[in-house]
Structure formats: C-alpha cells, structure tokens
Amino acid sequence: MGENSVIIQLENIVFSYAGSKPVLDDLCFTLEEGTKLGLIGQNGSGKTTMLHIIMGLLKPSSGTIRAFGKPIETKKDFLEVRRKIGFLFQDADDQLFCPTVLEDIAFGPLNLGKSPTEARKMVMETLERLNLKGFEERVTHKLSGGEKKLVALATVLVMEPKALLLDEPTTGLDEDTNIRIITLLNQLDISYVIVSHEYDFLAQTTREIYGIHDGRISYHGDSNTLHSHYHKHAAARTPHHHRALHADVEGACC
Amino acid sequence: MLQEQFSTGNSQIHRLDPRFKVVVATVYAFVVALSNRFPALIAALIFSFALVGLCRLDFLEVAKRIALVNGFIIFLWLVVPLTFAGQPLFYLGPFGVSSEGVLVSARITLKSNAILLAFIALIASSTVATLGSALSRLRIxxxxxxxxxxxxxxxxxxxxxxxxxxxxxxxxxxxxxxxxxxxxxxxxxxxxxxxxxxxxxxxxxxxxxxRGFAGRFYSLHEFSFSRLDLIWLVVMTIAIIGLEILEWVKIA
Incomplete structure (x- = not known):
C-alpha cells in the first residue's frame, strides 16, 4: 500500500510513566485506510497509553508518530490530527461535559468553526443516524450508562472523522447497548482501532486482531479464523483461541 | 439531586429573554438589599410573591426552598436581638432584648425572602445551561x-x-x-x-x-428581545421606582 493510505503510523515508540519501567517499549503500529482493527491486552498493558500518544495527550520519550503521511511533532500538528481522528473515551462521563446533549454534540463542530445553525443541523443529523432522535434537550448527567455511551459516540461522529479510536467501548454496558454499538460500528465506513479485553466484542467488530504484550504489538490473526462462533459463557471474555485452528498461538485454551 | 424543576413551565416569565431576567433580577436584588424602610421591604416581599405566582410554580416546592433559607434566619433571630447594642425592649432573664436588634432581624428576614423569591421566579425559571449562555452574552x-x-x-x-x-x-x-x-x-x-x-x-x-478545544467556548443559543420582554421591562422598572419612592419619600 502507498504512503497515502496509511492513516496512523507509530515507529519505535517508548513511553514510561514517571518512576516505572516502560509501558510501551519500542512499539510499532500501523493503521491503514479501510481497516478495522482490534487491540487486545491485559490491564496496564499500555493499550490506552498508545491511543493517548496518537492523540498527542501523552508525549513518548522516543519514537516517531506519522499521521496521513506526515510526521506529527508540534502542538499544531496534533490539532490537525484531532480534527481528523475521533477518540471515544472509556468513561462517557469524561466525554460529556455540557449540560444538554445538544450542546455537547455541538461542541466539536463549533470548535471546527461551524456556525450555530450549521452545528445544530449536524447534531440533528447525527442523532438521527444513531437512532437517538429526541435526545437533544436531555440533560447529559441524567442519561443511563448506555445512553451516555451512545451520545458520547455521537459527539465524536458528528465531527466526521477519517478514523476512530475507541477505548474499551463496551465496559459496563448492557447487552442491548452492546448490540447497538456493534451494529453501528459495522455500518461505519471509516477505519477504526478498538482497544478491549473482550475477545468476542472484537471478533464481531473488527477484521484483524492484534495483541499488546510487554510494551509491543503482535499480530494475533484474522478475527474470522480466530473466532468463527459466538460465545455466551464468561470465559469468552478472556483471550483464547481454538486449538484446531491456532495451536501455535499463545494463550490457547478451550 | 438538582432537578431544575422550576425551569419547566410556559408562563410569561418563563418565556422572557434570559439575559433580561439576569439583569433585572440583579438590579432588583441590589435595590431590595439596600432598602431599609419597612414600607419598601414589605412591598418588595409582596411583589416577589406576585412574581412567583405569575410563574405558576409548584407551591410546595417553593415553600421548601423558603423554609431552608428561613432555617438560617431563625439562628439570626436567636442571636442578634440579644447581642445588638440598643434600647432593651424587654428582659429574658439576665439578657436584654434590644429593639434595634429586633428591627435588624426583621429587615434581614424581609430582604432575604424577597430576594430569594424574586430569584426563584426570574433565575430558577431558566435552566443552568440557558443561564450560562445568557451570562456569556452579557460579557461575563x-x-x-x-x-x-x-x-x-x-x-x-x-x-x-x-x-x-x-x-x-x-x-x-x-x-x-x-x-x-x-x-x-x-x-x-x-x-x-x-x-x-x-x-x-x-x-x-x-x-x-x-474534540478540537482550543481554549474558547462557543455558544449555540441565540436570544431575542421580544415585545413581551419590553412589557416586562416597563413592569420591572415601575416596580423598582416604586420601591425607591417608598424608601426615600416620607409618607405623612
């Protein structure tokens, strides 16, 4: 693939929080246009850290970040990245800070320089797209957990990003909201990276699954071959593979 | 939990431009707070009650808010008349209850209730979000x-x-x-x-x-100053002038 089709490229990223050993150690990662990618790893494995580095919220101690073919170094470069890449935070309460849904979703478009009328129109279209019609005047802190998550997704999608980064999008959600989010993600025609520790969720929303371990990323496989059926039991929520297909991959079980 | 229950309603006061309500409530609060004579203070209390009445709010809920504030005022009544210097009105055991102290407490009671009621009518009738936008239009x-x-x-x-x-x-x-x-x-x-x-x-x-925040907030709300606002501007101006007359002009 040519340079143009690469959305995000991380090269030899090293990052450590003050006074501890590196969370990310010489990490390399590429997101190409049109890919839906899952990233699985244990708590503290650096999944969220990596997403924050892409968005410029954390600064790596070494390594290069490239987005849309250009090296990203200055604050201004990151402003550009944030316009084009949407980031869904793990806790929707962090994302929704305005009193009403309408204002919250309009926050991004207004920052991009849209007029109040345009912003309002974009909010309405996004709400309709996510089946959230009639939510505009709702008060954000009174929404249920699932509603908060969907509205948070709306605040990101309204900015028409070229790619999405989703940090544990299903944590603490009920089955219904889970299914709504899976359906929505499958309908999106933009690239995204989902960070999760739920294998089943990744299998239903992404094509390629990578693992993050010891500060590095390794390819786990195509989600179809890794997982061709749907689990109901709790063990499905931990990383596992099917012996017949991938006996050579670490963590084999079942 | 904060319910903003006074903000839902469709009375005339609810429909007023929130910028106007913020300004008028502030002016009114100052006028009442700076008044000292009883005719003015009593008139203010009655006027504030009338405003709440026009908002058609749940009376019980309004009463709860007033009770909360007056809970603090009770402490004032317990302390100020006994400690304020002045002519003793009567004696409670070894303590003299000063008439000046009683008058001061009465003034504070009237003022705080009048201001509180006016704020319930004029400010609590908008949502916090709307008030935020109104304040930003007022260059706060x-x-x-x-x-x-x-x-x-x-x-x-x-x-x-x-x-x-x-x-x-x-x-x-x-x-x-x-x-x-x-x-x-x-x-x-x-x-x-x-x-x-x-x-x-x-x-x-x-x-x-x-989400592209660069240090500046933008507002979605657009307000308009309508005919209704104009009518209420006149009403509130007359009320404030009336209070000032009661405060400054000696009625024989």
Whole structure:
C-alpha cells in the first residue's frame, strides 16, 4: 500500500510513566485506510497509553508518530490530527461535559468553526443516524450508562472523522447497548482501532486482531479464523483461541 | 439531586429573554438589599410573591426552598436581638432584648425572602445551561461561566464517587462515631475525593482537547428581545421606582 493510505503510523515508540519501567517499549503500529482493527491486552498493558500518544495527550520519550503521511511533532500538528481522528473515551462521563446533549454534540463542530445553525443541523443529523432522535434537550448527567455511551459516540461522529479510536467501548454496558454499538460500528465506513479485553466484542467488530504484550504489538490473526462462533459463557471474555485452528498461538485454551 | 424543576413551565416569565431576567433580577436584588424602610421591604416581599405566582410554580416546592433559607434566619433571630447594642425592649432573664436588634432581624428576614423569591421566579425559571449562555452574552468572563456549568455537570459525578467510597467503607464495618478513627476515615475519604476529582478534571480536559478545544467556548443559543420582554421591562422598572419612592419619600 502507498504512503497515502496509511492513516496512523507509530515507529519505535517508548513511553514510561514517571518512576516505572516502560509501558510501551519500542512499539510499532500501523493503521491503514479501510481497516478495522482490534487491540487486545491485559490491564496496564499500555493499550490506552498508545491511543493517548496518537492523540498527542501523552508525549513518548522516543519514537516517531506519522499521521496521513506526515510526521506529527508540534502542538499544531496534533490539532490537525484531532480534527481528523475521533477518540471515544472509556468513561462517557469524561466525554460529556455540557449540560444538554445538544450542546455537547455541538461542541466539536463549533470548535471546527461551524456556525450555530450549521452545528445544530449536524447534531440533528447525527442523532438521527444513531437512532437517538429526541435526545437533544436531555440533560447529559441524567442519561443511563448506555445512553451516555451512545451520545458520547455521537459527539465524536458528528465531527466526521477519517478514523476512530475507541477505548474499551463496551465496559459496563448492557447487552442491548452492546448490540447497538456493534451494529453501528459495522455500518461505519471509516477505519477504526478498538482497544478491549473482550475477545468476542472484537471478533464481531473488527477484521484483524492484534495483541499488546510487554510494551509491543503482535499480530494475533484474522478475527474470522480466530473466532468463527459466538460465545455466551464468561470465559469468552478472556483471550483464547481454538486449538484446531491456532495451536501455535499463545494463550490457547478451550 | 438538582432537578431544575422550576425551569419547566410556559408562563410569561418563563418565556422572557434570559439575559433580561439576569439583569433585572440583579438590579432588583441590589435595590431590595439596600432598602431599609419597612414600607419598601414589605412591598418588595409582596411583589416577589406576585412574581412567583405569575410563574405558576409548584407551591410546595417553593415553600421548601423558603423554609431552608428561613432555617438560617431563625439562628439570626436567636442571636442578634440579644447581642445588638440598643434600647432593651424587654428582659429574658439576665439578657436584654434590644429593639434595634429586633428591627435588624426583621429587615434581614424581609430582604432575604424577597430576594430569594424574586430569584426563584426570574433565575430558577431558566435552566443552568440557558443561564450560562445568557451570562456569556452579557460579557461575563468565560472562566466564571464555565466554572458554573462544569460544577453543575460534575457535582453529581463527585457525589456518586463520594457515596461509592462511603459504601465501601461501611460494608467493611465502618460506623462513624466521635473518635480519631472516624475523623481519620473521613479525612481519607475527602482526600481520595480530591484526588479523583483532579483525575477526572484531567480526563475531561483531554476529552475536550480531542474534540478540537482550543481554549474558547462557543455558544449555540441565540436570544431575542421580544415585545413581551419590553412589557416586562416597563413592569420591572415601575416596580423598582416604586420601591425607591417608598424608601426615600416620607409618607405623612
């Protein structure tokens, strides 16, 4: 693939929080246009850290970040990245800070320089797209957990990003909201990276699954071959593979 | 939980331009607070009651708010008449109840009730979000407005976190009494709450950055000053002038 089709490229990223050993150690990662990618790893494995580095919220101690073919170094470069890449935070309460849904979703478009009328129109279209019609005047802190998550997704999608980064999008959600989010993600025609520790969720929303371990990323496989059926039991929520297909991959079980 | 229950309604006052309501409520509050004569103060109280009546609010809910404020005022009545220097009106055992003290307490009672009722009618009849936009149109510094809005947004989140911490303490057998262990536990709880609040603030800020926040807030609301606002401008001006007349002109 040519340079143009690469959305995000991380090269030899090293990052450590003050006074501890590196969370990310010489990490390399590429997101190409049109890919839906899952990233699985244990708590503290650096999944969220990596997403924050892409968005410029954390600064790596070494390594290069490239987005849309250009090296990203200055604050201004990151402003550009944030316009084009949407980031869904793990806790929707962090994302929704305005009193009403309408204002919250309009926050991004207004920052991009849209007029109040345009912003309002974009909010309405996004709400309709996510089946959230009639939510505009709702008060954000009174929404249920699932509603908060969907509205948070709306605040990101309204900015028409070229790619999405989703940090544990299903944590603490009920089955219904889970299914709504899976359906929505499958309908999106933009690239995204989902960070999760739920294998089943990744299998239903992404094509390629990578693992993050010891500060590095390794390819786990195509989600179809890794997982061709749907689990109901709790063990499905931990990383596992099917012996017949991938006996050579670490963590084999079942 | 803050319900903003007075903000839903369709009375004339609810439909007024919030910028106008903020300005007029502020002026009115100053006028009442600076008045001293009883005819003016009593008239103000009656006028404020009339405003609340025009808002058609739930009377019981309004009464609850007033009771809360008057709870504090009771303490004033218990202390001020006994400690204020002046002519004793009568004696309570060894203590003299001064007539000046009684008058001061009566003034404070009238003033606070009149101002509170006017604010319920004029300010609580808009949502916090609308008030925020109105304040920003009135060129109040943005930092102050967002302090108000973010407080309103996150106070419940913090309350929820506090309850969670308290629950986790109580399921491990914590029973508050008055000993050092209790004080220490509460100090830890509050300390932890501050730590979480600052973590939360950082995450919220990061989320804002990710949506293109560059230090400036934009408002969606567009307000218009209508004929109804004009009528109410006249009503409120007459009311304020009336109060001033009662305050300054001696009626024989």
């Amino acid at each position: 510094p943005e930092k102050i407005i967002y302090l108000l809005l973010l407080n309103y947004r996150y106070i419940f989140v913090m309350e929820e976190e506090y309850r969670r911490l308290l629950r986790s303490a109580s399921i491990r057998g914590f029973r508050p009494t008055s000993n050092l262990h209790t004080y220490k536990t509460y100090a830890y709880l509050i300390g932890m709450l501050f730590v979480r609040a600052s973590d939360r603030a950082e995450r919220v800020y990061k989320a804002m950055l990710c």
